[in-house]
Amino acid sequence: MKQDSEDKLAHVLEALENPSSFTQEELKSLFSDKECLRYARTILYAKESLARQQIPQPDIDKEWRTFECHHKKTSIIPIIIGLAIASCIALFFIFSLSKEVEGGLRVFEATQTVQIVKEETVNGMTTVYVPRGMQKRLELPDGTCVTLNAESQLTYETSQFGQNERKVILQGEALFDVAKDSLRPFIVQSSKLSTKALGTVFNVKDYSTEEMKITLLSGSLKITSQQKTDSVFIHPGEQAILTNQQELRTVKIPQTEDITSWAEGNFYFDNQTLVEILCELGRWYNVSVIFKSKDCMNTRLHFKAFRNESLASVVELLNYVSKNPVVLEDRTIIVGK
Incomplete structure (x- = not known):
């Protein structure tokens, strides 16, 4: 019984470390097991907790109030926007380049121009x-x-x-x-x-x-x-x-x-925020990214995938390791409930 639990834990660790090495059917089977799902959540929570302790946090509420002051409307829609915790993410850039949309904030926008070298x-x-x-x-x-x-x-x-x-x-x-x-x-x-x-x-x-x-x-x-x-x-x-x-x-x-993994045709995110990850996906697949929840952007993940995979496959893999639902609708990635 103990060996069975150890084997499950080993499989979960491998799936979180390198999900692209598993087939979609294998991942579904693995995380349909309640014990495996519990292991995965515990690991993700531990990683996020460790990241919060090791990385200085910006004043999110202050930045959010600043954003609201610059985006007031006569009819206020309750929009909850997320901010990245890490020092490597510039809150100024996120807010100054984002666009308020119904139900969320667009942090990355698809372009309609022809894509050629x-x-x-x-x-x-x-x-x-x-x-x-x-x-x-x-x-x-x-x-x-x-x-x-x-x-x-x-x-x-x-x-x-x-x-x-x-x-x-x-x-x-x-x-x-x-x-x-x-x-x-x-x-x-x-x-x-x-x-x-x-x-x-x-x-x-x-x-x-x-x-x-x-x-x-x-x-x-x-x-x-x-x-x-x-x-x-x-x-x-x-x-x-x-x-x-x-x-x-x-x-x-x-x-x-x-x-440098991008130069070898891979996505590799080690303890990076969800907003960093999705802006990178938006840049590669030329899709827009919208966050519907403030807390979503704070989440840190360890995530790997191949750049030659379809966006739908990458989003599906991302959902296995993310606490926040990630949905692909046409040319837009929508995060949060």
């Missing part, structure tokens, strides 16, 4: 644009390899690149494997930070829906704020974050798998 050269500058739902790997003239994530853009000087400096301008997210050159540093210019490297591997994430993050896998980086004079040096396994107050801070990353 574009590469063009204008006035000596080459720009590569990767739309939602796609990624592209390219090699720069100096041998540096760049993998661009969905909804990202990279610009560099076409003929003069590498002669005096190696500089690129990035919007979105990219993984850089920089060719070594001790005489000419490699510079990534993003919206608010400048990153300088010689020969190294690092990931830059600069989307408007969240705080900017630069994660170093190997080598070393110097990161400088464009709006302030502060700069930081980071080492492998560290991440630089630009806060809402435009201050640079560094944190240790226990593992970088979740940071």
Whole structure:
């Protein structure tokens, strides 16, 4: 009997760690067992509790009151909006970019434009644009390899690149494997930070829906704020974050798998908020995301899936590990009751 319970616990742990390794029928069978379901809920509650203890919490009520003040109507609809707990999620971005809709808040919006990879050269500058739902790997003239994530853009000087400096301008997210050159540093210019490297591997994430993050896998980086004079040096396994107050801070990353898994065709979310997860899904599948409950956005999950799976399959997997119902309606993901 004890062995049977241990086996069930082992299966639940594996399902929560890597749900995409199970078939839909296997997951349904596993979580139809009351004991397995109890194990799963206990594990998820423990993870969320631990996250709340380890991560400083913002003043959610204050931010919510600020949002309400800017979104008053003559007929007030009781809308409960969620905010992410983590320091890595910028509440300012969530509220300023969200749109109030009937019964909830739209935190991500689908676009109607044609989604194609574009590469063009204008006035000596080459720009590569990767739309939602796609990624592209390219090699720069100096041998540096760049993998661009969905909804990202990279610009560099076409003929003069590498002669005096190696500089690129990035919007979105990219993984850089920089060719070594001790005489000419490699510079990534993003919206608010400048990153300088010689020969190294690092990931830059600069989307408007969240705080900017630069994660170093190997080598070393110097990161400088464009709006302030502060700069930081980071080492492998560290991440630089630009806060809402435009201050640079560094944190240790226990593992970088979740940071770079996108480049290998995977979704990997390790103790990340539901709003982060769903904005990422919205960007990849080009769908809108609406939260109906304030508490929904606070939830933290560990979740894995393959990017080549259908959105319906990913949402179904997500529902096995999420306490909050996630529903797909046409081109919109709706979260909460």
